[in-house]
Amino acid sequence: MTPFKLTEELIAQIEELIEHQRDAELNSLLEDVHYADVAEIINELNEDEATYLIKLLDSYKTSDVLTELDEDVREAILSNLSSKEIAEELAELDTDDAADIIGELPQEMVQKVISEIEDREHAKDIVDLLRYDEYSAGGLMAKELVKVRENWNVLTCVKEMRAQAENVTRVHSIYVVDEEDKLIGRLSLKDLLTTSTKTHIKDVYIPKVDSVNVNEKPEEVAKIMSKYDLEAIPVVDEIGRLVGRITIDDIVDVIREEADKDYQMAAGISQDVEADDSILDLTRARLPWLILGLIGGIGAFLIMGGFEEDFKQEQFIIFFFTPLIAAMAGNVGVQSSAIIVQGLANDDLKGSISNRLIKEMLLATLNGIILAILLFVFVWSYEGKVNISFAISISLIAVIIVAGLIGTFVPLFLHKRGIDPAIATGPFITTSNDIFGILIYFMIAKLILGI
Incomplete structure (x- = not known):
């Protein structure tokens, strides 16, 4: 795979295609471009051009693009979209990313966008995440995960996992909960595949599982995941109920932001700023x-x-x-x-x-x-x-x-x-x-x- 390279020629070509509204050529040009690279392109466009491109491309792709944009660029684009258009973008995102974006909207716009999300369960999960402090494990977690109950047998477990996995981008772990949704362990995929379909989950699950509380600081979550080489970690509430999970991509963002902050502070910069700030x-x-x-x-x-x-x-x-x-x-x-x-x-x-x-x-x-x-x-x-x-x-x-x-x-x-x-x-x-x-x-x- 050839690494993407942003050039002045490419930006000029895209600007010309937008100016003449040659939508078919734009779609063809950006069809195989990764969403992170599309975000890099949009960051170089003016507000009208950026909005035009977001509206043109499929929401399945632009939803991820929005998460990669510079905050000021994303804010400008969202201000030019209707509540229905924003809802269509959020519908394609995991709940943690959707909550981050909707949290940046003006308060009067939040309720309108949420009401436009067709998947009511998805909307409910987003609202649930918005109640957590941004700088906590609850504010960092996603609601999408795969969980099974200890009293299910393997056959029931597999059926339920298939249904749940449709809404999960990547299955890192299978969590085991009791009747009150309290986290009690995890399930090995190998054990699941090699065990009789009549066997109960309580007989094969692994009771040892690392987890964090919803109020834990992101820096502490990062330390735990780094120490134990975890790709994901479950999040529990004050009484031990499983409420979400944090994945490694979110932790990488935390580590990067913390490093940027410490570097600026060490250089004598007291606020979080970027080179393009006023x-x-x-x-x-x-x-x-x-x-x-x-x-x-x-x-x-x-x-x-x-x-x-x-x-x-x-x-x-x-x-x-x-x-x-x-x-x-x-x-x-x-x-x-x-x-x-x-x-x-x-x-x-x-x-x-x-x-x-x-x-x-x-x-x-x-x-x-x-x-x-x-x-x-x-x-x-x-x-x-x-x-x-x-x-x-x-x-x-x-x-x-x-x-x-x-x-x-x-x-x-x-x-x-x-x-x-x-x-x-x-x-x-x-x-x-x-x-x-x-x-x-x-x-x-x-x-x-x-x-």
């Missing part, structure tokens, strides 16, 4: 951390000003190494915090905070000694004064140790307080370590030089 939105996301950096710079200036009179002219070279000290403090702090944040995200940090701090202190000490030796040789060669070389080198070791401890402690502290620790890997750590690093640098240099 200048005002981008400014709001970036400015708070830039202001923090400005405050940090002013703080560093004041610290340096406070030590200006302490160093004689022959010792003034101390000031020239201030950028190096600040940079090393910031780099070490970011490295330490990045490792901790990654460990917290992957849930693989073991041991107590004190043990983690001791380990980081030893690591920082080793790195600091090696870097200090290199710096000592350079300063001595350049300046020829052992006392100044020694003062700068020892200060570097102390700064690196403190920066490593701050970079380790802060994200652990934020995590304990329920605050996203990714905030610690960006300007927060860099700025704080710059200030502490410069202060420690001048204090130790002053002490060693006997000023």
Whole structure:
């Protein structure tokens, strides 16, 4: 299969076909194009062209296209569709995707769309999903699944599974419930095929099954599915009833969104933004951390000003190494915090905070000694004064140790307080370590030089 490649020539061809309303050629051109690639094409069209293409293509295909579109593009297209047209698109989607889309509609439009969905059971399931928090397992799950009762025999089970599977895009697992719909286990397809048709399900099902509560956070669901290599996981309500399932494609989206958020936060962007967002939105996301950096710079200036009179002219070279000290403090702090944040995200940090701090202190000490030796040789060669070389080198070791401890402690502290620790890997750590690093640098240099 040749990978799809979006080109300017293809976009121009589609725009021309839309302009002249050559529907047959458009259908023929896009017939074998994957829905994700069609979405990529539509993202490059203007609002009228995008709406025209959505209305032209079959709902079986465009329903999936809608789920792949950029949010602002999808919002613009939906605003140009009638409630009946939107309902036709949602009818082709799994309930979780349908609920996500309908949740983006204006409140006055939601009821109209739901009333237009012909499959009342499908509509009921969508409404049921809308009551869950978007950032929970309930808001992430789909209602489509295959479940069997423990008191059925294999023959009845197979008949029921055939009927249920018609509405399920992909059957990952067969779940077993009791008379109250409480999840009690799962069924192996191999056991089902190799067992007598008269055998009861309660005699062959596997009682061990991983599940999550409807109120579980998506990040926790992702950790469970990743740890146990699950393609799907059942979701139960507060009393253990099976209410849905979460599949791996939904979890991949969660992981990607969380990674994007953490990356932006580590870079000092406080809101979820994209490159195409307005200048005002981008400014709001970036400015708070830039202001923090400005405050940090002013703080560093004041610290340096406070030590200006302490160093004689022959010792003034101390000031020239201030950028190096600040940079090393910031780099070490970011490295330490990045490792901790990654460990917290992957849930693989073991041991107590004190043990983690001791380990980081030893690591920082080793790195600091090696870097200090290199710096000592350079300063001595350049300046020829052992006392100044020694003062700068020892200060570097102390700064690196403190920066490593701050970079380790802060994200652990934020995590304990329920605050996203990714905030610690960006300007927060860099700025704080710059200030502490410069202060420690001048204090130790002053002490060693006997000023």
